[in-house]
Amino acid sequence: MAKKQFKAESKRLLDLMINSIYTHKEIFLRELISNASDAEDKLAYKSLTDDSMGVSRADLKITIVPDKEKRTLTVSDNGIGMTREDLESNLGTIAHSGSGQFKAGLAQDDKAAEDIDVIGQFGVGFYSAFMVADAVTVITRAWGSDEAWMWQSDGADGYTITACEKEHPGTDIIMHLKANADEENYDQYLETFKLQELIKKYSDYIRYPITMEVEDYRQKPKPADAGEDDKPEWETVKEWKTINSQIPLWQRQKSKVKPEEYNAFYKEKFGDWQDPLAVIHTSAEGAVTYKAMLYIPAQTPYDFYTREYQKGLQLYSSGVMIMDKCADLLPDCFRFVKGVVDSPDFSLNISREILQHDRQLKVIATALEKKIKSELLKMQKDDKEKYEKFWHAFGTQLKYGVVADYGAKKDLLQDLLLFWSSKENTYTTLAAYQDRMPEDQKFVYYACGEDPEKIAKLPQVERILDKGYEILYCTEDVDDFVMKALAELNGKQFKSVADEDALPQTEEEKKAAQEKAEAGKPVLEAVKEALGDQVKEVRISSILKSGACCLTADGPVSLEMEKYMNKVEGGQHM
Numbered sequence: 314m315a316k317k318q319f320k321a322e323s324k325r326l327l328d329l330m331i332n333s334i335y336t337h338k339e340i341f342l343r344e345l346i347s348n349a350s351d352a353e354d355k356l357a358y359k360s361l362t363d364d365s366m367g368v369s370r371a372d373l374k375i376t377i378v379p380d381k382e383k384r385t386l387t388v389s390d391n392g393i394g395m396t397r398e399d400l401e402s403n404l405g406t407i408a409h410s411g412s413g414q415f416k417a418g419l420a421q422d423d424k425a426a427e428d429i430d431v432i433g434q435f436g437v438g439f440y441s442a443f444m445v446a447d448a449v450t451v452i453t454r455a456w457g458s459d460e461a462w463m464w465q466s467d468g469a470d471g472y473t474i475t476a477c478e479k480e481h482p483g484t485d486i487i488m489h490l491k492a493n494a495d496e497e498n499y500d501q502y503l504e505t506f507k508l509q510e511l512i513k514k515y516s517d518y519i520r521y522p523i524t525m526e527v528e529d530y531r532q533k534p535k536p537a538d539a540g541e542d543d544k545p546e547w548e549t550v551k552e553w554k555t556i557n558s559q560i561p562l563w564q565r566q567k568s569k570v571k572p573e574e575y576n577a578f579y580k581e582k583f584g585d586w587q588d589p590l591a592v593i594h595t596s597a598e599g600a601v602t603y604k605a606m607l608y609i610p611a612q613t614p615y616d617f618y619t620r621e622y623q624k625g626l627q628l629y630s631s632g633v634m635i636m637d638k639c640a641d642l643l644p645d646c647f648r649f650v651k652g653v654v655d656s657p658d659f660s661l662n663i664s665r666e667i668l669q670h671d672r673q674l675k676v677i678a679t680a681l682e683k684k685i686k687s688e689l690l691k692m693q694k695d696d697k698e699k700y701e702k703f704w705h706a707f708g709t710q711l712k713y714g715v716v717a718d719y720g721a722k723k724d725l726l727q728d729l730l731l732f733w734s735s736k737e738n739t740y741t742t743l744a745a746y747q748d749r750m751p752e753d754q755k756f757v758y759y760a761c762g763e764d765p766e767k768i769a770k771l772p773q774v775e776r777i778l779d780k781g782y783e784i785l786y787c788t789e790d791v792d793d794f795v796m797k798a799l800a801e802l803n804g805k806q807f808k809s810v811a812d813e814d815a816l817p818q819t820e821e822e823k824k825a826a827q828e829k830a831e832a833g834k835p836v837l838e839a840v841k842e843a844l845g846d847q848v849k850e851v852r853i854s855s856i857l858k859s860g861a862c863c864l865t866a867d868g869p870v871s872l873e874m875e876k877y878m879n880k881v882e883g884g885q886h887m
């Protein structure tokens with residue numbers, strides 16, 4: 314039996330599609346500019362393979378013209394243009410991508426194609442114009458043709474194509490904006506400041522200039538005969554300006570970017586006034602293709618430990634922004650990292666939900682996680698002072714990272730941790746601690762307290778130091794949990810100095826202790842009686858040396874953990 318074609322109400326289908334793909338109406342501009350950029354790219358490619366065309370890349374540009382009287386917004390390009398057939402197949406068929414076809418047609422080893430970065434691939438972006446326009450007119454003339462065509466549609470009952478006049482090759486997309494509705498202000502798309510904002514936000518790195526005539530309010534030049542005291546006059550001038558900055562820093566070769574350029578980009582983009590501590594500029598090609606530029610800030614953002622702080626990297630697809638804070642690109646422990654990732658493998662209209670499960674995104678995230686770690690290790694090795702600055706800003710975050718998810722990230726983070734060393738009187742890494750360990754030392758010792766000076770005076774600390782062993786002084790609430798989560802360092806257990814078995818006893822020592830306990834019984838009983846329910850037990854301890862007594866916790870929860878949990882329960886912020 315012959316198969317029948319599905320019939321669909323094109324208007325309903327269009328509505329459904331557009332409204333399910335896009336959450337923000339404002340992205341229509343991004344889509345049309347991306348198409349214009351693709352059209353320029355195709356022309357550039359064609360001229361590279363055909364010298365006789367005499368097209369110079371420098372002439373290619375995109376123009377935006379708002380017209381308040383006619384309530385139209387026009388996006389024009391002087392790119393490849395469309396023939397009548399192109400109009401039929403590209404704009405007459407939803408989900409048909411002429412650009413996708415173009416890309417598929419490029420040979421893998423095509424040298425000329427190296428400089429081509431066509432964005433389109435799904436054939437739906439164009440229709441986003443109908444989110445803000447109730448009618449769209451396309452006037453286009455293909456390169457090498459002297460015919461021009463007008464495509465018109467109100468989105469509802471199809472489209473018409475008629476012959477028209479157009480002086481130069483290229484395409485004008487004219488949107489007849491919808492009337493303002495209660496919650497929707499379509500007039501804003503006629504305001505140059507709004508259009509500028511949208512171009513900056515989404516299309517700043519389009520590789521062709523996006524020009525618009527903007528108003529500038531400025532001082533008139535003083536006439537030659539003006540007196541000293543004459544007030545300067547102001548005037549409003551209209552002038553054509555290029556709105557986008559065009560060259561994404563991350564697309565440039567690492568060796569060609571100056572440190573000042575990296576820093577300026579960071580400060581402008583992420584609103585910091587301090588230079589970052591480090592920049593990671595990296596790329597990959599193959600199974601996944603991407604370029605990334607990541608920054609380690611020098612200071613803790615004021616809202617870093619609040620719910621308001623959102624982690625994430627900016628995600629671009631060939632220079633077009635598709636997501637501002639893509640959380641899935643960063644593990645929580647590195648949530649302080651800022652930056653951008655650009656990959657041509659993502660489509661412009663990919664949704665948050667789909668991205669979350671995207672395999673390529675996971676591959677990129679894993680690679681970046683490794684890069685961040687190795688950059689930090691490098692800093693730790695090469696510039697101790699800088700690393701301590703970093704540690705001061707984000708060390709606590711790394712510790713939380715060790716404890717979170719049942720220690721899932723502890724292998725990643727272990728080498729990055731710093732603790733105060735009793736021996737060095739400064740911060741040490743765990744690796745350096747282990748290097749200094751005498752052979753007979755069984756454990757990695759740590760002691761918790763308020764600050765290194767107070768910890769050094771704890772009665773439990775003395776006997777370990779006397780043995781010549783080094784202790785890690787832990788001054789943060791989370792430290793005890795970190796040690797428990799780490800559990801061991803290359804086969805050596807972490808041990809709190811407060812543990813009864815912190816120093817392994819010989820048989821003789823054990824016996825002596827037992828005898829002592831027997832002898833001391835009456836004293837202990839008296840003390841217990843005096844303290845009553847305030848303590849559970851009073852016993853002779855081996856953890857003290859010259860100190861007479863100390864408090865210890867009962868069971869696996871240490872005194873520090875108890876304090877910490879009381880704080881958390883008591884509503885104090887961790």
Ligand code: ADP
Pocket residue numbers: 344348349352390392393394395403404409410411412413432433434435436437438439440484
């Ligand atoms: P995509 O960009 O994903 O291919 P669109 O719906 O945005 O999908 O565009 C559909 C097709 O229409 C494009 O692939 C391209 O062939 C054609 N097209 C759209 N805008 C232009 C333009 N300004 N100049 C030339 N061709 C265009």
Ligand code: MG
Pocket residue numbers: 344347348432433434436437438439
């Ligand atoms: Mg497109």
